[in-house]
Amino acid sequence: MIRRIFLDSHTLYASTASGLSRSQFEAFARQLPLLYLILVVNSFAVAFTHVGTAPAWLAIYAPAAMCSACILRLFVWLGRRKYLASMSDAQVAARLKNTVLLIALLGIIFTGWGLLLFPYGDPYARAHVAFYMSITVIGCIFCLMHMRTAALLLTAIVIVPFTVFFSLTHNLVLIAIAINVVLVSIAMIIILLTYYRDFARLVESQRALEAKQSELQHLSDENLRLANLDSLTGLPNRRRFLADLDALFRSTKDGQAGFAVGVIDLDGFKQVNDVYGHGAGDRVLEEVGRRLLQFSAPTLSLARLGGDEFGLLVRDVTDRQQLLDLGASICSALQVPYAWQGTTARLSGSLGFAMSPSTGRSPAQLFEHADYALYFAKEHRRGGTTIFSREHEEQIRELGQVDQALRHADLEREMTLHFQPIVDVSSQRVISYEALARWNSPSLGLIPPSLFIKVAERSGFIHALSVKLLCKALAEMRAWDPATRIAFNLSAHDIGSAEAVGNIVDIVTKSGIAPGRLTFEVTETALIQDFEQATSSLHALKNLGVRISLDDFGTGYSSLTCIHRLPLDKVKIDRGFLKDIDSDATAQNVVRSIVELCRSLKLTCVVEGVESGVQVSVLRGLGCTVMQGFYFGHPAPFGSRGPVQQNFA
Structure with a gap:
């Protein structure tokens, strides 16, 4: 010294x-x-x-x-x-x-x-x-x-x-x-x-x-560098990315080669954090940063936008195929297993691109369109690449119209509930009904649930919608046979905070309906957004006396590693496994394995999406006894006396 x-x-x-x-x-x-x-x-x-x-x-x-x-x-x-x-x-x-x-x-x-x-x-x-x-x-x-x-x-x-x-x-x-x-x-x-x-x-x-002055300038330069750098991956951060995007947009003139904005999101990263801890998640993000840097070039700059989201700026883009090839290479690199301390995890990355100037009139719009392309890829092409197109622009316009109509809707008057039976084929009787929302908008007409539920989730309006529909369902149940049970779907927003769960508990408690008549269904994708909070929320609902069902089982990432940590009563096998179930040996083996898993965990196994007698026969041979689908009945509204019990041969 x-x-x-x-x-x-x-x-x-x-x-x-x-x-x-x-x-x-x-x-x-x-x-x-x-x-x-x-x-x-x-x-x-x-x-x-x-x-x-x-x-x-x-x-x-x-x-x-x-x-x-x-x-x-x-x-x-x-x-x-x-x-x-x-x-x-x-x-x-x-x-x-x-x-x-x-x-x-x-x-x-x-x-x-x-x-x-x-x-x-x-x-x-x-x-x-x-x-x-x-x-x-x-x-x-x-x-x-x-x-x-x-x-x-x-x-x-x-x-x-x-x-x-x-x-x-x-x-x-x-x-x-x-x-x-x-x-x-x-x-x-x-x-x-x-x-x-x-x-x-x-x-x-x-x-x-x-x-x-030199020292102060050095500190200022260092602070500026740190302010524009992600400390974990060493990549530029969101602030730097947006500044570079703005500068690139302003420097691009007519007649010059265009550029593209890309957004990458890791599929399954949430599970790594939930199962192995945030330290493991950081190691994965560091490795993702290293793999992405392999693609760095004078015409390609990278950034970490936050969480498990990364950004790309691709210069001198000549056609869509160039982006598709680049996206395929990046997605392929991200699918290589991640190993640390004797543990291995498999992830994928979905990628959305928006090209300038054809699909964006401003930096903000380009980024928004790239983000929507990513959203589309995660829904329809998980682990792949989507380039924003006019079709997506029309979808955004449609979603915008639905969003505005939903925000101004009279939910009490416009929203209704239809109920679809859940059947125990061994006893040939209906054991429950699933409550399904329907919306008839005065300005847009009948809007499918797949559309307005997605809009409500993206806009953060879903909890208000869930509360209104739950109140409607409980009000109808007061006039029904006390033995009638219903299943009600909750979103990620409904179980994503203690406040939202407390609100649901208060509604059920004040309704006077026996909690045992209710089953709350949650999807795997809703759980993985914040597994710890979701688990806490499900325990709070379970303590109320309701039943908990895991919906769309087999489509998410928490299936086998997290199911034992949840207070579940039922598991619903996703309808995607029923396509060609009569001839697809792999699908049969998956369904048989899920049935055995449920039996060992003492959980009720429900198969949804059943549409034919052939499917019923095959499923019964695989050990399934509780089913739901158009074969047993379409969703329909019930009168004040409630549903009439039926037997199904």
Whole structure:
């Protein structure tokens, strides 16, 4: 530590010293030409007054040589001003050292020349020599105030011989002049030392200020870098991505190659966090960042937008196939298993693209369209790539119309419930009914549940809709046979917060309906959005006395790893497994496995989407006894007396 402090101090001192030398050199570059000019002019004047009285070599040739050397040095220093900034510290130090030596040499030469010239001429010429030496040294001291060593050396070289020489003349006037020059020189030296000290402090303060400004600029640059960087993956963050998108949009002109905005979302990442913890999730995100960086290129920039969402900016896009090929490569890279500490997880990535300028008139619209393409990919092409098209634009327009109609709807009057039977084929009777929402909009007409439920979930309106429909279902149940049970669907928003669940509990409690008559159905996709909160919510509902059913089993990611952690009573096998169930051996094996799993966990297994007697026969052979579908009855409204119990052969 001490050694480091010493090195830092030495570095700071060296930096300050080099800064002082450079500042001295800069001052020299401005003032030394003036010094040489003073020497030339004063020497020429003295030489001129001694022509004819002093020898030619002393009055003409010697001063001519000395003045020529000074003029040469004058032009050298004038030229150095141009390349001063490009000189290194070592070059500056060498130039200063040479200058000090040269000034000392010039001081000796000019002092010797003046003293040799003194004996010639009349008293006025001799007085001129004394005046020349005194005024010249004072002028030179002024020109050398930024270079203490040179100024002191020149003063000593001139004043000492000058004082001794004129003191030995025994001429009171010359002695007085010598004493006067000494006193003035002493005053000049004091002023010089004070000025030099202040100059050195000023240079040091300036260098310290520059160093502080440099440090502040470095910190500012670092803060700016961190503000635009995702610390986990090392990729640019959402802020930087949107800024780059805006800049790219503004720089793209008509006739140039277009660009595309891409949004990637990981499929199944939520399960990694829920099952293995957030530390494992971070490792997966780091690996995703590394894999995406493999695709980085001058025409492709990447960013982490937040969570498990990543962004792409693809420049010089010529056609859709280019994006599809890129998307296929990225999705393929993301599907490679992720391994850490002896654990392996399999994920996929869905990718949505929007191309400029064909599908976006602003950066915000391009990003929104890319996000919608991603949403479409996750619903219909999970693990694949979707490029935003006019078809999607029409869907957005339709969703927008439904969203506005839903926000202004009279839910009490426009929303109704239909009920579809759930049948136990072994006892040939209906054991429950599923409540299904129907909406007849005054402006749009009949809107399918698959559309308005999706809109309500995307707009955050779904909980208000669930509350209204639950109140309707409970109101109808009051007039029915107390033995009649219903199943009611809850969304991710309904179980995603303690407040929403508390609201549902209050509604059921105040309704007077026995909680045991209710079964709340939740989908796997609703659970994986926040598994811990969803589990807590289901336990709260279970404590109320209702039953819990896991809907669309087999389509999500929590199936086998999380089912044992949930307070379930039923599992509903997704209708997707029933397609070609009579001939598809794989589908039969999956259904048989789910039935066995439910039996071992003591859960009721319900198969939905049954539409034919052949399916019923095959399913019964696989061990299924509870079924639902058009074969047993279409959803329909019931009168005030409720449903009539039926038997099914």
